[in-house]
Structures are given as C-alpha cells and as structure tokens.
Amino acid sequence: MSQRKTFLLLLPAGVLLVAFLAIPYVSVFISAFREPGQGTPYGEGYTIANFSRILGDWFYVKQALNTMLIGAVTTLATLVIGLPVAFQLARPDLKLRGLFYGIVLSPLLVGIVIRSYGWTILLGNNGVINRTLREWGWIDGPLPLMYNTLGIVIALTHVFLPFMILPIMSAVQGIDPSVSSAARSLGAKRPTVIRRVLLPLAMPGIQSGCILVFVLALSSYVTPALIGGLRVKTTAVTVVDAMIDTFQWPFGAALALTLSVLGGGSVLIFARLTRMKWK
C-alpha cells in the first residue's frame, strides 16, 4: 500500500486526538488566564489574577502541598505493599497463579465509586474496623480513620495497588532466571541477589508503577471526596467544586493546571533521581 493510503488508517484517531484533546488543552491553557465572567463561564479580558490568587493564598498552597504528600505517601505504600506480591506473581511455578492474578485485577473490575464506598463502610466511626476493635475492648473511642488524610491514603493505596503490581510483575517476568542462579552459584546470599540483581533489573517496572500511581493519586477525585468528606479536601476536589458548585471556570482551570504542573515536575525530578531511561 502506498504511504498515503496507509496514512488513512491513522486519520480517525488523529482527528479525534487533535480536535478533542490537543486543541482543548491549548484552549484550557488560555482560559486559565481569563477574567471571571458575570453569568457566563468566563469574561472577555485576560488576567493573571487566577494564578496570583492561588499562589498568594496559604489555603491553596497548603492544600496543594498536602495533595502532593498524599500522592507521595500513597505511591510509597503501594510500592512497599505491592513489590513482594509482584515478585510472587511473577514466579511461573506458583500454584493458583490465575486466582491470585484475578484478585490483583479485581479492584479494576469493581467501579472506583464502589471501592471507595467499601472503605467508608470499613473506616467510619461506626465502621467495621472501629466496632470490631471496640468489641474486643482494645479501644474506648473510635480511631479517627475517616475524614482525614490517613483515611484517604489507605483508600487510595487500595484503589491504585494494581497499577503498581502489574508493571513490576511484567518487568520481573522478563528477567532470565539463570541470572539469579548465576549470582547464587558465585556465592551471593539470597538478600544480596534480591538487592544487587533482581531489584535493579525490575527497576523499569518500579519506575513506571510509581509514576502511574503518583499521577493517578494526584488527580483522583472520587476517593478523596468520599473519604475526606467536607473535612479534608484535596486540590482535585477543590477544582471540581470551583467548576461545578461555584461556577468559577477560569479559576478551576488555573488550579487544575497548577496541580498538573506540580505533578509533572515531580515526575521529572523522580525520573532524574532514579536515572530513568524513557522508553
């Protein structure tokens, strides 16, 4: 087939991505500098007031820092919890491997609203965890598990754990088993093999898992909204509030852009620090 004809295959996707992704991203960037409108989503003129309002108000700065902290802690928690599971799942001789793999995938099949809802049942003041602990006589009052940063981190860790496990698992599966046998035969102990051989080889999977979870956690809305309630709000929740409840579109756009730039910057720093090779 000629070059021109094969190009037609790409045309629908190209049109979709340019018209409904690239152009809207340009327009949202411009719209973040619009003046607030009177009865319309935005006004005529241009201003940097939306950004100076964010950077000049400790409330928004603190909230953004807290959101970044939630993202970072969630990433770390999914890594610590997920790494051994990814290594176990990558073993070809594992019994019931299909079942365990299904369990890891299961959260993805259950809607994000439903999963967050499940956590509200577990974490609430009258929830499963608090009531069980009280019945066992371990605590007097309820532990503060919901409506705070801790609850959001717990639920987000659950929600995004598969996104950490799956990339690491596929990286580990790509490691030639003879590499670690070679290390063992040269006298390396098991912890040394893990630290010096397996972890470095699994690094690409670890890096993509970390970036994926961090970015998803930063921009997630449902889980922080349901678990944090009105008490703790992340930047993403405030963005949606600004867009829907108070109808301040340019401000919402500016806030979302600020969060995305912070997130993108952190990813670049992370990639530089871990000497990531982009693929």
Added chain:
Amino acid sequence: MGRNVLNIYCLAVYTFLLAPIFVVVGASFNAGEFLTFPPQGLSLRWYFTFFENEVFLRAIGTSLWIAAVATFFSVIIGTMAAIHYVNFAGRYKEAVRVAALSPLLLPEILTAIALLFFLYDIGIGTTTMFGLLVGHVLMTLPFVFMNVSASLEAYDTDWSMAARSLGARPFTRFRRIMLPLIKPGMIGGALFSFVISFDIFTISLLLKSIGTATLPIQLFDYLKTNYTPEAAAVSTLSIVATITVVVIVEKVIGLKMHKF
C-alpha cells in the same frame, strides 16, 4: 522459611484487596434500615427497593448506552490506529504510540476541564450527549490500541505475503488473514473499553448534560446524602454483572493484556 513469610504476606495483601468488595456485598443483604456490617439479619429488601427506583435504573441504562456507543467507535478507531502503528508507522512508531496512549497519560481532571471549555467555545456545551461520548471514546481508545497492537505484534507478515503471492487482494487479505488473527485483541480491547467506560467518573461528572447521569455519578450523588444499604445492592449487582461478562469472555476467547 523465607517462602512462607512471603506467602503469608501476600495472603494479607490479597485480603486487603478484597476486603472493601466483600464488605459492600455483605452490606447489601442487610435487613436493617442502616448500613451496618456484619448485617443485622439477612434480606433482599434493598434489592427490591432498587428495582423500584427509577433513578438508578435510568442511570444504568445511560451507562450501558454510553459504554456501548463509545466502545463501538473506540474499537474501530483504535484498531485502525493499531494496524498503522504496527505495520506502517516506521520511524514515527514511538510518536504514534505516545499519541494513542496520551489520554491515559494526561490527568483526567484536566482533560475533563479542557473538553468542557472547548465544547462551550464551539457552542455545543453540555446540552447534548456529544461531549460525554467524545470523552468516553478518548479515555477508552488507549485500551483498544494496547490490546490490538499486542495481538498484531504476534502476527507474522509472512502470512500476508503468502496470501498476496497467491493472488489475494488487499481487502481479502485483511478479511481472511489479519482480521481472524487480531479478533481476540479486538474483543479484549472492546471488553476493557466497556468496563473502563462504565467506571469513568471525572469526565462524566463535568461533561454530563441534564438527565444523563451515569451509574457512578448517580451512586456518588446518592452516597453523599444517604446511608441506606440500597447503594450496596446496586454496587453488588454491578460487580456481579462485570465479573460475569469478564469470566465469560475469558473462557471463550482467553484474555491477554500483554503490555501495561
């Protein structure tokens, strides 16, 4: 010894992964007025309440409709792009891949806001379902692309050459050789696309028009003000439906997600 520690640790993680799902399912059979777990007596009353609740039924209808239409377009557009990517993209291969996966790489909340501004600017706004559909096609496209290109990578171009030397025209080669080989990838992609579309939240929240709340939106709205186990009943039915479909497709064609 080390093996056992690892196994116990992994079992704990699996429990953690399943716990919220079990709790929701358990709470749905609650006989009481309020959400408690373990349930106070078993009953199906909340399922009956749900079947009489038009709001939820309409939301499920909307979700199914949007997921079906979005999947239809996603599969066509994504399959075409994947065929180009694997066979013809040449030195632009990496650029095509990044572009096709970009809806997944960009923060969903910013994409939703960008689309909202854009729809308003071109005068459509959220008065029709157009924006909602476009958003769903965008978000599901990467999954079709990943699945189909994975099955295409395994496709040997010699087959096509052999057919060509035997006199098969391009369309016949596509229909008789390539299509049967990439069909599992397309079905897998369609399934992923459907499940993902059913779960899209932020895009649906910002782009929905009046009366087109999808199931996740309706459920979220309900949960903000209500604590009855009805939401658990709705959730349980949705979990059962999804798992049934996935298991059937898995048994019939076998799902493979090669790249993540």
